[in-house]
Amino acid sequence: xxxxxxxxxxxxxxxxxxxxxxxxxxxxxxxxxxxxxxxxxxxxxxxxxxxxxxxxxxxxxxxxxxxxxxxxxxxxxxxxxxxxxxxxxxxxxxxxxxxxxxxxxxxxxxxxxxxxxxxxxxxxxxxxxxxxxxxxxxxxxxxxxxxxxxxxxxxxxxxxxxxxxxxxxxxxxxxxxxxxxxxxxxxxxxxxxxxxxxxxxxxxxxxxxxxxxxxxxxxxxxxxxxxxxxxxxxxxxxxxxxxxxxxxxxxxxxxxxxxxxx
Amino acid sequence: xxxxxxxxxxxxxxxxxxxxxxxxxxxxxxxxxxxxxxxxxxxxxxxxxxxxxxxxxxxxxxxxxxxxxxxxxxxxxxxxxxxxxxxxxxxxxxxxxxxxxxxxxxxxxxxxxxxxxxxxxxxxxxxxxxxxxxxxxxxxxxxxxxxxxxxxxxxxxxxxxxxxxxxxxxxxxxxxxxxxxxxxxxxxxxxxxxxxxxxxxxxxxxxxxxxxxxxxxxxxxxxxxxxxxxxxxxxxxxxxxxxxxxxxxxxxxxxxxxxxxxxxxxxxxxxxxxxxxxxxxxxxxxxxxxxxxxxxxxxxxxxxxxxxxxxxxxxxxxxxxxxxxxxxxxxxxxxxxxxxxxxxxxxxxxxxxxxxxxxxxxxxxxxxxxxxxxxxxxxxxxxxxxxxxxxxxxxxxx
Ligand SMILES: Cc1cc2nc3c(=O)[nH]c(=O)nc-3n(C[C@H](O)[C@H](O)[C@H](O)COP(=O)(O)OP(=O)(O)OC[C@H]3O[C@@H](n4cnc5c(N)ncnc54)[C@H](O)[C@@H]3O)c2cc1C
Ligand SMILES: Nc1ncnc2c1ncn2[C@@H]1O[C@H](COP(=O)(O)O)[C@@H](O)[C@H]1O
Numbered sequence: 296x297x298x299x300x301x302x303x304x305x306x307x308x309x310x311x312x313x314x315x316x317x318x319x320x321x322x323x324x325x326x327x328x329x330x331x332x333x334x335x336x337x338x339x340x341x342x343x344x345x346x347x348x349x350x351x352x353x354x355x356x357x358x359x360x361x362x363x364x365x366x367x368x369x370x371x372x373x374x375x376x377x378x379x380x381x382x383x384x385x386x387x388x389x390x391x392x393x394x395x396x397x398x399x400x401x402x403x404x405x406x407x408x409x410x411x412x413x414x415x416x417x418x419x420x421x422x423x424x425x426x427x428x429x430x431x432x433x434x435x436x437x438x439x440x441x442x443x444x445x446x447x448x449x450x451x452x453x454x455x456x457x458x459x460x461x462x463x464x465x466x467x468x469x470x471x472x473x474x475x476x477x478x479x480x481x482x483x484x485x486x487x488x489x490x491x492x493x494x495x496x497x498x499x500x501x502x503x504x505x506x507x508x509x510x511x512x513x514x515x516x517x518x519x520x521x522x523x524x525x526x527x528x529x530x531x532x533x534x535x536x537x538x539x540x541x542x543x544x545x546x547x548x549x550x551x552x553x554x555x556x557x
Numbered sequence: 558x559x560x561x562x563x564x565x566x567x568x569x570x571x572x573x574x575x576x577x578x579x580x581x582x583x584x585x586x587x588x589x590x591x592x593x594x595x596x597x598x599x600x601x602x603x604x605x606x607x608x609x610x611x612x613x614x615x616x617x618x619x620x621x622x623x624x625x626x627x628x629x630x631x632x633x634x635x636x637x638x639x640x641x642x643x644x645x646x647x648x649x650x651x652x653x654x655x656x657x658x659x660x661x662x663x664x665x666x667x668x669x670x671x672x673x674x675x676x677x678x679x680x681x682x683x684x685x686x687x688x689x690x691x692x693x694x695x696x697x698x699x700x701x702x703x704x705x706x707x708x709x710x711x712x713x714x715x716x717x718x719x720x721x722x723x724x725x726x727x728x729x730x731x732x733x734x735x736x737x738x739x740x741x742x743x744x745x746x747x748x749x750x751x752x753x754x755x756x757x758x759x760x761x762x763x764x765x766x767x768x769x770x771x772x773x774x775x776x777x778x779x780x781x782x783x784x785x786x787x788x789x790x791x792x793x794x795x796x797x798x799x800x801x802x803x804x805x806x807x808x809x810x811x812x813x814x815x816x817x818x819x820x821x822x823x824x825x826x827x828x829x830x831x832x833x834x835x836x837x838x839x840x841x842x843x844x845x846x847x848x849x850x851x852x853x854x855x856x857x858x859x860x861x862x863x864x865x866x867x868x869x870x871x872x873x874x875x876x877x878x879x880x881x882x883x884x885x886x887x888x889x890x891x892x893x894x895x896x897x898x899x900x901x902x903x904x905x906x907x908x909x910x911x912x913x914x915x916x917x918x919x920x921x922x923x924x925x926x927x928x929x930x931x932x933x934x935x936x937x938x939x940x941x942x943x944x945x946x947x948x949x950x951x952x953x954x955x
Contacts, residue, residue, distance in 0.1 A: 358584075358596045382593065385561075385584065386600035389745075393737060417765070419885060420745040422733035425701075429737035434816045435701055437730040451820065456726050459638055460823045461698065466816035475878070514560065514600050515618070518742035518778040521601060524764065524771050527903050529928040530910075537922075537935045544944035547916065547934060548952050554914060556836065556860060556893050557949055 296349030297406040298340045301396060301424070302333040302368060304361040305417040329364040332412030334371075334480035335473050339442070340410050341372050342478055347445055350374045352403060356384065356396050362496050369491035370483030377403060381500040386514030389418075393426030395512055398504040400431065403497075408450075409470040413438065421472070428470040435470040436463060440477060559617040561604070563592040572609035579608040581765070599765065620777050625718070625756050628779040631657045632665035632717040634708070634732075635680065635688075636725050638699070639822070640673050642680070645723035647792035649785060650683045652750055653721055654793060659752040663687065665717060669707045671697040674803070681801040683793055688803050689715060695813035698822060699727050703813040705734045710808045712739065717780050719758045721750075724784040736782045742775030743782040746884060748789055748907050758783060763884055763903040768925065770903065788832055788888040789911070829863060831880055836862035836893045839882055839909070842869045843898020843919075843938055850875060852942055853897070859949045865889065867905050883908035897938045901926025918942075 307326035340351045353368040355361050356379040365376035379399040387395060400409065409431075411424035421437070428435035436454050443451040443462065454461040455474055465471075501507055510516060536543055551557050568576070576592065577585050584597035585604060592612075604613040631653040636643040646666075653664045663686040668677050670692065677688045691707040708731065712720070720735075722728040724746050736743035744760040748770075751759035757774050758781040764771035775781045831837060838857050844850065844866075857864050866876040868883060882889055884904040894912040898919060899905060906929050909915070917930035920937050927933035934941070 356596075380596055382595060384596045385594055385598035389733065389743060390737060390740065393733075414885065416885075420733075421729050422736075422743060422745055425730055425733035426737040428701075429705075429734045435730070435734070436817065438726050454726070456638060456699075457643070458825055458827075460825060462820045462823065463700070464818045464820060469816065515620075517600075518740070519744060519760075519773050519775045521599075521764070522759075522772045522774050524601060524769050527763075527768065527770055527906060527925075527928070530915075530931065533927070533929075533931050533933060535922070535927060535933040535935065540936060540940035540944055543918075543934050543936050544941050544948050547932075547941075547945055548948040550916075550932065551860075551893075551949070552952060554893070557952060 296343060296347045296408060298343060298349060298351050299400055299403075299406050299409045300333070300337045300340045300351060300353045300368070300373065301409065301411045301427070302337065302353050302355050302364050303330045303415050304328070304355065304357050304364045305330045305415055327360070327363070329367055330412055330415045330417075332414055332416070332475065334412075335475055335477050336410040336412045337368055337371055337373065338478045338480040339473050341481070343408075343442075343445060349407075352377060352406075354379065354396060354399055354403070356380070356392060356399070365496050366491070367483055369494055370488045371481060372487065376494075376496045377499060378496055379499045381512075383501050383509055384513045386517060387512065388517035388519045389420055389422045389426060390518055391512055391514075391516035393423050394430055394516060396423070397427045397430035398506055399499050400427070401505060402499060402503055405468075407467040409433075409468075411470065411472045413472050413474055424470055424472040431468075431470070433468050433470055434465055435472070436465055437472045438474050439471045440474045442477070559615055561594050561598070561600070561602075562614045562616050563594070564612055564614060565591060567609070567612045568592055572612065576604065576608050576612055579604050601765075623777055623779050625779065628716050628718040628756070630663045630665050630715065630717045631719045631721065632667055632711075632715065633685075634720065634722040634728065635666050635668040636723040636728055637668075637670060637673070637676070638727070639697075640670060640676050642676060643723055643725055643787070644792065645725060645785070645787040646680070647683050648787070648790040649721045649723060650680070650685055651793040652785070652790040654684055656719065656750060656752040656758070660754065660756050662718065662756075665689065665715060667691075667708060667711045669696055669704055674805070677803050681799040681803070682795040682797065684796055684799065685801045687801060690803060690805050691808060692805065693808070693810070693813060695810070695815070698819035700815045700817040700819060701730060701734060702815045702817070704731055705738065706812040707808055708735050709738055710806065710812070712780055714806065718756050719781045719783070722782065722784045724786040728784055732782055732784050739778070739780065741778040741780060741782060742773075743784070744773050744775075745784050747783045747785050750783060750785070757781070763907050768903050786888045788890045828879070831863050831865045831882065831889050832887050834863040834865075834889065834891050836860050837865050837882075837889055837891045837895070837912075838862045839894055839896045839899060840864065840866045840870060840876070841897065841899030842867065844870060844875060847875070852946070855946050856942060856949075859946065859953075860893075862893075862895075867899055896926055896930070897942065899926055900924050901929055
C-alpha cells in the first residue's frame with residue numbers, strides 16, 4: 296500500500312496574547328512540535344503497513360524548520376518525507392493550503408490512501424483533509440475511530456457521529472481523517488533516529504508543481520481575509536467578590552439560593 | 558488581494574530588531590542583508606500597522622471580483638441523520654433570519670436525504686421562505702460524494718449568497734468539500750456572525766491559537782460558507798402561520814454515485830451530554846488528582862450538576878474528552894455554570910459564554926475568566942469548595 300500521511304508543525308505552546316496597550320500580538324517561546332492529532336494518523340499508517348506492507352510518505356507544508364517534524368516521523372517509521380515550502384505560500388487559508396498540499400501529493404505520484412489528523416491545534420479547522428480530497432477527486436471519510444478490515448481494493452471503517460456510528464466500506468484511493476482513540480501512537484525510536492539521520496527530505500516548491508499559477512497559492516489563493524483581530528469582549532454586568540473563605544462560601548450559598556439553584 | 562513588500566532601503570540597524578519582533582509568527586527573516594517574509598506568515602499585517610513606519614507595505618493587486626448581485630439569500634443546510642433533524646439547524650435558521658433582514662434576503666434551507674418531505678413541512682414553521690428538498694434512496698445514509706453533488710446542484714440552481722452549516726461531524730465533512738468545489742472561503746466554528754450592507758458575511762472566531770478573536774470576510778467569492786457549533790446561536794420560536802414553500806429538486810442519478818457503501822448505522826448508547834445540562838460545574842488545571850475530583854462530585858450532586866472541564870484536564874485524564882467545554886470540545890448553554898480553577902482562555906470561553914449565570918472561583922484576580930463571569934470570586938478552591946458543600950447542606954436542611 297502506498298500511504299501519504301499529512302503532518303503539520305504547530306507551536307509547542309499556545310500562549311498568544313494581545314498587548315492591551317499596543318494591540319500587538321505577543322507569543323512567548325517559539326518552540327514547536329508535530330500536531331498531536333497527526334501522530335494518530337501516522338500510527339494508523341504504520342499499523343496498516345505492518346499488516347499489508349507498502350510504503351509510508353509523510354508530507355508537510357510549512358517553513359523550512361518544518362523538516363523537524365518529518366525527521367520525527369522518520370524516527371517513528373515513515374519511509375519518505377516531503378516538505379512543501381515556498382515564500383509564495385505565505386498567508387494561505389484553508390483553501391490555498393489544501394490546494395498546495397494536493398499539488399505536492401500529485402507530484403509524488405500514485406497512492407492508495409491519504410491519512411490526516413482530525414484537526415490541528417493551531418488552525419483548528421478540521422477542514423484541510425476534506426478539501427484536499429475534493430482537489431484530488433477521491434472520496435473521504437472523517438472522524439474514523441476504528442478500522443475493521445483492510446481488503447485489496449477497499450477498507451471498512453467506523454465513522455463517529457454524534458449519536459450513531461456509521462460502518463462504511465470505502466474504495467481506494469481515498470482520504471481518511473482519524474480520531475484520537477484509533478491507536479496509541481508509538482514513541483520515536485532512538486535506533487531509527489540513528490538509522491535515518493542522513494535520510495533525504497524531498498523539498499518541493501511552486502516550480503515543481505504541475506500548476507504554477509501564483510494566484511492559486513498563499514494569500515492570493517485565499518478567499519478568506521482576516522479583516523481585524525481584537526481581544527475578546529468583556530462582560531459589563533459583573534461583580535467581583537473578595538474576602539475570607541467563610542465569607543465567600545456563605546455569600547455564594549446565599550446567591551445560589553436567591554437564584555433558586557438550591 | 559495583494560502582497561507584503563519590504564522597502565529594504567528603510568531598514569536599518571535601529572529598526573531591524575523591532576521589525577523582526579513585531580511578527581508574532583516569527584515569519585520575518587533577515588538573511589544576507591535582506592528582509593524576507595517566510596511561509597510562516599499569516600497575513601495579520603501587524604508588521605505594516607505596528608512595525609517601524611514605512612518599512613513593510615501591503616500592496617493591493619487586482620483581483621477578479623464576483624458579481625454579488627447574482628447571489629441572493631441566506632441558506633441553511635439541514636443537518637440530520639436518517640431524518641431526525643439536529644437542533645443546530647433551527648439555531649442556524651434563527652441566525653439566518655437576522656442576517657437576511659439586514660440585506661432583505663430570503664431564508665432558504667437545503668434538505669438532502671431519503672423520505673424527508675414530511676420533515677421539511679415542520680421546518681417551515683421556524684420562518685423559512687423556501688426549502689429545497691433532494692429526496693433519493695441514494696441519499697439515505699451520509700456518503701460524501703452524493704451529498705456534495707446534491708449541495709452543489711442546490712448552489713448552482715439557487716445561488717445563495719451565504720450558506721450556514723452546523724459544525725457537526727457531518728457538517729464538518731461536507732462543508733469543506735463543497736467550499737473547495739466552488740473555490741470559495743469557509744470559516745470553521747464561527748462564534749459570531751453579522752451581515753454587511755454589501756452582503757459580505759462577517760465571521761468571527763477565536764484565532765491563531767491565542768487569546769484573540771479574528772474577524773474574517775470572504776469578499777471576492779460566493780457563496781460564503783461558515784460552520785457554527787450547536788448551542789452558539791438561538792433557535793427562533795415556532796410560528797404557526799408559515800407561508801414558506803417546499804420545492805422538490807431533481808438531480809441526475811448518475812451524479813449520486815459513490816465509492817462508499819454504508820454497511821450499517823449503529824445507535825450509540827445514550828450518554829449524559831453536557832450540551833443539554835442545566836447546571837454545570839466546570840473544573841480546570843487547579844485540579845491535580847482523582848482525589849480532588851471526589852470533592853467536586855459531592856458539590857455536583859448537591860446542585861444536580863454535570864461535571865465538565867478544560868482541555869488540560871482531558872489531557873491529564875481527569876475527565877472524559879466528551880466533557881470538554883470549548884472550541885475543540887462542546888458548547889454549553891446552561892442556566893448555571895460554576896468554573897473552578899479555570900483561567901478563562903478564549904478557546905474555553907467560546908464554549909460557555911452564553912450561559913445564563915456564570916460564577917467563577919479563581920485565586921488570581923487578573924484571570925481573564927473574571928471578564929466573563931457575572932460573579933467573580935477571588936479565592937482558593939481548596940478552601941472555598943469544602944465550606945460551600947457544608948453551607949449548601951445546612952441551608953437545605955434549614
Ligand atoms: C486551537 C486551540 C483550541 C483549544 N480548545 C480548547 C477547548 O476546547 N477547551 C479548553 O478548555 N481549552 C482549549 N484550548 C486550551 C486553552 O487555550 C487553555 O490552555 C485552557 O483552556 C486552559 O485551561 P485551564 O483554565 O484549566 O488551565 P490554566 O490556564 O492553567 O488555568 C488554571 C487556573 O487555575 C487557577 N488556580 C490554580 N490553583 C487554584 C486554586 N487552588 N484555587 C483557585 N484557583 C486556582 C489559576 O489561577 C489559573 O487561572 C485550546 C487551545 C488552542 C490553541
Ligand atoms: N500545513 C500542513 N501540512 C501538512 N498537513 C496539514 C497541514 N495543515 C493541515 N494538515 C492536515 O490536515 C489536518 C487538519 O488540519 P486543520 O484543517 O488545520 O485542522 C491535520 O491534522 C493535518 O493532517
